[in-house]
Amino acid sequence: MLDTVREVHTPEGVALRLPTAGPVPRAIAWALDLLIRGGILMMSATALSLIGNAGMGVYLIVMFLLVWSYPILCEGLFNGQTPGKRVMELRVVAADGAPVGWIAAIVRNLMRTVDMLPFGYATGLVCALFDPHGRRLGDMVARTLVVHEPRGGLRRAMFDAEPHTPAVPLRPAEQAAIIAFADRSPMLTFERQLELADIAQPATGAGGELGVRRLRGIAHWLLGRR
Amino acid sequence: MRQEQFVAKHAPSWIAFEAWLDARADRPRQARADRDWRGLPDEEMPHAYRRVCQQLGLARRRGYSPAVVDRLQQLMQRGHNALYRPPPPRWSRIPRFFLAEFPRRVRAEAGYMWLAFVCFVLPLVATFALVRLMPEYAATIFSQQQLSEFESMYSSDVAGGKLGRDSGTDVAMFGMYILNNIGIGLRTFASGLVGGVGSAFVLVYNGVFFGTFAAHLSNVGLSDPLWRFVCGHAAFELTAIVIAGGAGLRLGLGFLMPGQRRRVDALVEGGRRGALLCLGVAGMLLIAAFIEAFWSSIGAVPASIKYSVAGVLWALVFAWLAFGGRGLRDAD
Numbered sequence: 001m002l003d004t005v006r007e008v009h010t011p012e013g014v015a016l017r018l019p020t021a022g023p024v025p026r027a028i029a030w031a032l033d034l035l036i037r038g039g040i041l042m043m044s045a046t047a048l049s050l051i052g053n054a055g056m057g058v059y060l061i062v063m064f065l066l067v068w069s070y071p072i073l074c075e076g077l078f079n080g081q082t083p084g085k086r087v088m089e090l091r092v093v094a095a096d097g098a099p100v101g102w103i104a105a106i107v108r109n110l111m112r113t114v115d116m117l118p119f120g121y122a123t124g125l126v127c128a129l130f131d132p133h134g135r136r137l138g139d140m141v142a143r144t145l146v147v148h149e150p151r152g153g154l155r156r157a158m159f160d161a162e163p164h165t166p167a168v169p170l171r172p173a174e175q176a177a178i179i180a181f182a183d184r185s186p187m188l189t190f191e192r193q194l195e196l197a198d199i200a201q202p203a204t205g206a207g208g209e210l211g212v213r214r215l216r217g218i219a220h221w222l223l224g225r226r
Numbered sequence: 227m228r229q230e231q232f233v234a235k236h237a238p239s240w241i242a243f244e245a246w247l248d249a250r251a252d253r254p255r256q257a258r259a260d261r262d263w264r265g266l267p268d269e270e271m272p273h274a275y276r277r278v279c280q281q282l283g284l285a286r287r288r289g290y291s292p293a294v295v296d297r298l299q300q301l302m303q304r305g306h307n308a309l310y311r312p313p314p315p316r317w318s319r320i321p322r323f324f325l326a327e328f329p330r331r332v333r334a335e336a337g338y339m340w341l342a343f344v345c346f347v348l349p350l351v352a353t354f355a356l357v358r359l360m361p362e363y364a365a366t367i368f369s370q371q372q373l374s375e376f377e378s379m380y381s382s383d384v385a386g387g388k389l390g391r392d393s394g395t396d397v398a399m400f401g402m403y404i405l406n407n408i409g410i411g412l413r414t415f416a417s418g419l420v421g422g423v424g425s426a427f428v429l430v431y432n433g434v435f436f437g438t439f440a441a442h443l444s445n446v447g448l449s450d451p452l453w454r455f456v457c458g459h460a461a462f463e464l465t466a467i468v469i470a471g472g473a474g475l476r477l478g479l480g481f482l483m484p485g486q487r488r489r490v491d492a493l494v495e496g497g498r499r500g501a502l503l504c505l506g507v508a509g510m511l512l513i514a515a516f517i518e519a520f521w522s523s524i525g526a527v528p529a530s531i532k533y534s535v536a537g538v539l540w541a542l543v544f545a546w547l548a549f550g551g552r553g554l555r556d557a558d
Contacts, residue, residue: 010306012279053395060401067405068412094312097303101312107497110504113416114424137419140490141477141497172289179292222291 006133006145008097016097019148020133023125025088026146030121032084037066068109075105089149104142111138164217167205175222178203182219185212229290236281242266243274243301251308275305326551328506331499332469333547335476342471345429346464353437357445364442367434373442380443380451388523389455396519403515407463411470411507415500418474419493421482425474432467454529457536458522461543462514470507473500 008016044062048055074082080092080100092100092108115124115136124136133145161182170178178200185193197204197211204214246266250257257263266274282298332339357364364373379391391399410428417424443452477496484492521535 010279010302010310012276014279014282014302016303016306054397057395057397057399057401060398060405064401064405064408068409096310097306098310099307099312102315103312103498103501106501106504110412110416110501111419111497113413114419141419141493143494172292176292222293 004132004134008095010097018093018097018145019150020135021090021146021148022134023128025090025148026128026134027121029082029084029088029090032087033071033082034084036083037070041066071109071112072102072105075100075109076102080105085146090146091149092144092146095143095145100144104144108138108142108144111136111141114138161213161216161220163221164204164214165221166203166218168203170203170218170222174203178215179219179222182216185216229288229294232281232285232288232290233294239274239277240297240301243271243278243305246271246274247301247304247308251304254314271305272309275302275309278302278305324506324509325546326554328503328509329547329550330552330554331503331506332472335472335499335503338476338479339469339472342425342429342468342475345426345471345475346433346468349430349433350437353434354441357438357441361442361445364438364445367438368442376439376443377446377448380448380455389451389525391523396523399523400515400519403518404512407515408508408511411466411511412504414467414470415474415477415504415507418471418476418478418500419481420478422475422478425471425478428474429467429471450529451525454527454532455522457533458539459514459518461536461539462510462517465543465547466507466510466514469503469510473503473507476500 004020004022006018006020008018010016041063045059048059048062051058071082075092078086081090085091092105094100094104112124115121115127115138117123121136124138127136127140128134131140135145139145181196181200188196193212194208197215198207200215201207201211203218204211206214242265249265250263250268257268278298278301282295282302285295285298353367368376380389394402414425414428417428440449440452440456443449473496477493477500480492480496481489487495517539
């Protein structure tokens with residue numbers, strides 16, 4: 001129940017891991033979208049007030065489009081991301097991990113009518129809390145999920161270090177831990193780095209600052225820079 | 227096989243696959259138009275993708291370093307997205323959808339549509355008859371203030387001879403009708419999710435509302451402007467609300483009586499069909515809003531012309547829903 005990652009097995013027999021998003025980031029994304037929509041509405045109101053009474057009609061049509069079409073069009077055109085979801089690094093995908101289709105985007109957004117009941121998305125929140133994959137009713141009917149975007153590019157920020165061959169063979173979990181250490185070492189204090197590198201002394205064969213450098217070196221070696 | 231050997235052996239095919247993904251996966255239409263592509267041929271892509279999947283499985287099983295596994299995983303996910311995404315919408319099919327496929331979809335749900343029709347028309351006729359016979363009942367459904375507002379909307383001496391409104395220009399009312407009526411139509415469908423209760427409620431409520439409203443105006447002698455106003459756009463508006471209600475009933479009753487499916491599967495099917503019906507409903511309500519704002523409201527048109535136009539519109543709507551798309555070959 002605590003692990004929100006949904007594993008989907010593709011027809012080719014490999015597992016696809018979809019980290020589903022909880023109600024809080026989704027609510028923030030929704031609030032951001034609300035701000036954007038409000039902003040567009042206010043701007044169009046100012047522009048349309050210049051053309052008088054007919055402007056009122058156009059203003060109401062803009063309002064209709066913002067209420068009903070904005071999420072559908074954004075999710076359909078930008079591969080499951082409204083601007084708010086983009087900021088929060090969320091994405092709507094089909095339940096099998098494929099990109100979301102237009103019909104699914106229409107269904108999940110029409111169903112907001114029910115998720116909003118009786119006030120403030122209470123129904124949707126209760127559903128999302130009970131569902132293991134954090135889906136609201138609209139997601140269930142449309143067979144979609146909201147997932148966190150995978151974060152790439154962290155590895156490029158790694159410190160440079162001389163590749164170093166580990167003194168002992170490493171198991172996959174140990175390899176992953178060492179690479180994660182190298183990934184995060186720019187964010188850690190030096191003392192903490194020393195502390196962590198000391199645990200890996202059997203692999204580095206050295207303690208202190210040399211150990212830290214060798215451990216980063218091992219990470220580079222594991223990533224294939226020899 | 228050692229990891230280095232594995233990577234050395236397969237890296238060229240990964241690079242070719244990655245180049246294909248970068249160049250051709252995101253914009254298939256542009257890619258098809260580009261005849262100069264010399265990389266991995268499109269028809270080889272599924273095969274290359276399956277090879278990547280198999281190699282990913284091997285790499286995981288043999289415990290290769292995370293760098294290799296991550297790279298393959300990334301290739302696999304991008305390939306999966308390219309291969310399993312839904313087909314892009316074909317905009318040239320829009321006329322075909324509205325002229326042929328939408329009426330067919332309505333007829334495919336005929337049972338639910340008739341149920342929705344009964345939910346709407348029965349309360350309408352009942353309240354109309356009741357209030358015509360006993361006018362004082364109008365005041366139990368609407369407040370006195372509402373009733374006098376209705377009366378003022380249909381007295382010809384206000385709003386510059388415009389029918390059916392207190393004030394506002396045609397364009398402003400057009401926007402108003404779009405915002406309100408299409409919104410109501412879409413909500414009528416969506417609220418059916420709760421076992422069909424929401425849709426049924428909207429249908430009955432609107433039936434009672436309109437029945438009382440029409441009967442009251444007839445009682446105070448305003449039946450002529452009322453019918454002159456509503457007869458035209460009602461052809462599209464009332465039918466659209468009934469269709470939206472029918473789609474909502476199908477969604478909700480499918481959940482209550484899923485047959486030999488899981489409930490969630492019944493919901494998914496109802497939602498998909500309902501969404502397509504909603505596209506048509508929104509189109510119908512857009513037409514209705516246009517007629518209501520720019521034609522129905524003209525007070526100067528004599529009743530005979532109004533009724534003839536309305537007759538044509540009703541006949542068109544029924545012919546369209548009853549015969550549209552009959553005998554047409556199924557779309558692929």
